[in-house]
Amino acid sequence: MKRAPLLHRTAGLIGAAGLCLLSGCLDVPHPFRDPGREGRSLALNPPPSRLAVPVPPVALLGDAAAREWSRDIVAALLDQSVPAVAQPARKGDWWLRLGAVTRGGQVVPIYSVITPAGIVRSTDEGAGIPAAAWAGGDPEMLKSVAQQAASGIARALTGIQADQMDHDPHSLKHRAARIYFAGVTGAPGDGDVALAQAFSASLRDAEDAIQNTPRDADFSVSCKVTVTDGLPGTTGHPQQHLQLVWRVVDAAGKEAGAATQLHDIDAHALDGHWGDVAVAAAQEAAGGVRQVVSRYSGRDNVPLPPGAPVAVPPR
Template sequence: MKRALFVRRAAGLIGAAGLSLLSGCLDVPHPFRDPGREGRSLALNPPPSRLAVPAPSAALLGDAAAGEWSRDVVAALLEQSVPAVAQPARKGDWWLRLGAVSRGGQVVPTYSVITPAGVVRSTDEGMGVPAATWAAGDPAMLKAAAGQAAPGIAGALTGIQADQMDHDPHSLKHRAARIFFAGVAGAPGDGDVALARAFAASLRDAEDAVQNVPRDADFSVACKVTVTDGPPGTTGHPQQHLQLVWRVVDAAGKEAGAATQLHDIDAHALDGHWGDVAVAAAQEAAGGVRQVVARYSGRDNVPLPPPVVAHAQR
């Protein structure tokens, strides 16, 4: 009876507060981030790892203010995990064309993503600013305009990456992710083996393939289990803190994300057979790892529609 009660409590934990995704490791990918050697080898036409943002020549600003706006946009894009750089566009660069148009007594800033072939891939507009304020090139106003526009630009880049993946037969939009599972370590009792078996069985589906060798894997997953003594529970019985961290890294060894499960258990309740507890924990962990892989790879992102072909002047 005591064992069955624990199994139900453990399952309840995992469905409630037991699983947390480390959001700091789940930033949305963009096409201008360097995917590493393995990622580049899978792409048919990989973009460069930076987005050039030249100072605009036709933005209704003086030269000094135009340069400051370019730098502000770069800073705002870096906050969105887009490795932008304030410099003129060079041959082979993707770049962001800054501009501005007069409309009804206001100036509307514009942002166009340009391909290396000079095609306008996307265009976004910022909020209108009184013409006199814009012409004065107020630093606070330029910084605010850049910050307001950055999320939309980053979203467009995500859509561009998704479109590239859609047209790449080798991308994770068209095949299952190859995941090397390095196993579980640190669990008491038979937890290392029971969790590993249950996790491998739970993760396999049409989108994720588990393999036991690291060669050619898109991602690697390993779980570390930690058990520490805690204070007595409400009934006075000794307690332990159980933590499972499922860490996901990409093919280049960069952190892709992690799923963490936490629970307080009766002391030494898992020193023997894990049974259904391992199955419940592994199923929930598999869902978390699947989310990490999907968000990091961008396989679930919506492609940006094809552009109306127009060539940009540098």
């Protein structure tokens, strides 16, 4: 008799208020995320796990200010989760060339991403700065310029990675993600089993495939259910707070994100059979997990169109 009202109340959580995608990873482009041994061997000219940012030799700045600018660029890129390093580019490195040109009394900063083969892969320009202010090398000005440039550089790197994935037949742009589901723990009643079965059925599609072992899995997913006593509801009945956290980790065990469902229910209402509640919760969770996997892997990112190759003189 109570199952229909319970489903209605729980679905309210899962719909408008219940699904929260957690982890800063969701907004991270991961342009230089290590693709693993197999990915490195299969990808075309794969990027390394860092981006070198050498001090610019020609930037219309003094030596000290040029060093400060390169350090500011590194700090701003790290804030964008791009693993940049302030050091000279070495053989095999991707690197960021900093430069500047004068136009109409202003200095325009220029940022070029260079491949290990010495080819300019992308070039972005910053906003013009009055020439006198630029030449003065004010630290706050240089920091502001770096912060303004970082998001555009990160987007370019994301597009470069997406283009490489497009050309790699083994990337997640061309096959389903292999996902190991470790199951559900902590749910009352038959929730552990019911949620696990419903989630496994809901996640399978052309983009995601559930497998029974963690071997060679691209991602692993687990769910932790927590039930705690809450304050009485508006009707005066005892309440419980229900939390489901669907955690996603990559092949290296690094957290890719989490989908969290929150809801208040009548106390002990889920101590027995979950039924349709498990199905509704699992379907919503599957959508959240799919979003985590897509954003973290970059399989939905738009490739940066190839430009005319421009060779960089040897350093």
